[in-house]
Amino acid sequence: MKILLIEDNADDQFHARRELSGLGHTVIAASSGSEGLELYRSEHPDVVITDIYMTGMDGFALTRAVQALAAPRWQPVLFLSGHRDDELQVRALQVGADAYVVKPVSAEVLGAKLDVLQRLLRMQHQAESRAIELERYYRAEEEEKRIARHLMQRFVRGAELNDPAMRHWISAAAAFSGDIVAAQRTPDGALHVLLADGTGHGLAASINVLPVLAPFYRMSEKGYGIEAIARELNAKVKDFLPGDRFVAATLAAIDLRERVIGVWNGGNPEPVLIGPHGSRAFAMRHVPLGVMPDEEFDDTLDMHGFADGSQFFVYSDGLVEAENALGEAFGAERLAFALVAADSAGRFEALKAAVNHHLGAATPHDDISVLMVECQSPGEATFTPVGHGVPGAAVQRGSWRSTLRLTAAEIRHVDAVPLLLSLAGQFESVRHGTDRLFVILSELYNNALDHGLLRLDSSLKLHPDGMEAYLGARQASLAALTSGEIELELEQLAGPGQGWLRVSCRDSGPGFEHAGLDASAAGESELPFGRGLMLMRAMCAELRFNDDGNHVTATLQLDQHGNTS
């Protein structure tokens, strides 16, 4: 070791130097406290050996100065004293000396004490290098988390969640939330929401949950129903994740026009609909996503109608299980109370406040997520009637035509509308006009199915809970459908400086009495086509029925940029 020796007596210094060199150490000597301090600064010795009583700066003052310079590290200091004095020794040890040796110095004693100091120095060095390594790992991990957080944010379409009809709150247990909340409007304005909770929490859970986002957005944008989306997400999760990982998820389709919510819930607590007439829970439960193989997957939806001014709440189990310092969970009762006690304007904030109040200073051990949708029917959509100059003799066939004919077996399983929509969207001429095309296709197809094949009674819809009863009957009839067919045809037509898209739908049902329909009849109509018909007349250049009423042809005008105008 390199030793700094501070001793003002020349003989003592000589003697000590000789002993120390004999032990194999390098010695630098100073003859006064102040000289010693200078040398300490420049030489950085491993150990300082100092006399106590010196003129000028004494051993105590020197030690204090040296320790101040060395801080926060530890500088071993050994005192040399001519006095075998307990009180002096105690004082020396208290001021920062680590050992006390009485002059004249004996080689064995000095050597032994220096060995102790060397051992301690090695330990300090080890601890320091471990601390440095830990610091390095920590910084690397923080950087990785930063990148992952950045990626996660890119995946979730924040803009869709900022829809004025929604509020959401995510409180992550770690730096990452394993919960994901997403929303997407369908082409005809219905709202799809998703709340997914991956196994565990933190980065690993977030990664579990990512595979569900892209299919959810893509399929919703294309107009697929949430039964099909749930099935696809189940297959994705099952494929991507290991066998002991799954994703609890709630998918909901909120049709603001028809005032109905359809829910698929597997593994999350039941969503709640709370409105002017009280609250209802969507109690149908499925197994979480990623567990069932496709052939056993149950895509049955739970449907409820709602009155305007209702609010729909979806949340993860972290909310109900949030524990305060005493280990008490927030619980279903407190949740129900918080929702019911507040009025609709302040309900979301009241729920957040209740949870935070319950948690107190305790940190939640699981991610908390809540999504609320304001269920308010928009005013009647005003579509300005279009379509002047119905195609006449000058019209020719355009670039393409497509026909899709489905029989009962396929009608039960295939979502025909998004299929055709995505086909049509491939063509330049139609690319930007798919919104209106979606509405037309849906109206035609659903009417053909509901009234042509399933023979459902639309008057059901008029009663307060009618929508639910109607949809329940529809689900049952569809599952039991064994015969019948629907044929959809899309064709692009061209005229002088004009383009058209012709959509036709033919079903194998008996048709209906269309002759007496008056386009100017406002409000709900008892006839099967009713409001949908009004919508279609507003959007199409021409709408034609065959005599029986089971073959409808709608013609949309395409403007120069391929928009259906």
Added chain:
Amino acid sequence: MEVNVATANGCAVLRLRGRFDFNAHREFREAIDNAIGQADAKEVQVDLGGVDYLDSSALGMLLMLRDRCKGANKAVSLANCRGAVKQVLDIANFSRLFQIV
């Protein structure tokens, strides 16, 4: 969490006590290996009577057990599900996947 495996009447019973969460991964896996390895046991049962807390990692571990039992051609069931444990299993609809006794 403590896990205890005992075989009687052709059924290997895994008796669990304590918190069933991600920390229990290793003990549970060893217990599964043990239970499945018992040639004369045609059935595996998980006794959750002593479990006071169950989280989603535990559900995942139960799913793993179910897969392993299917592969080994053994029946599997869950027993003595009470309170908070029963609640979690209900919410996840696990009665569709396991026989619950």
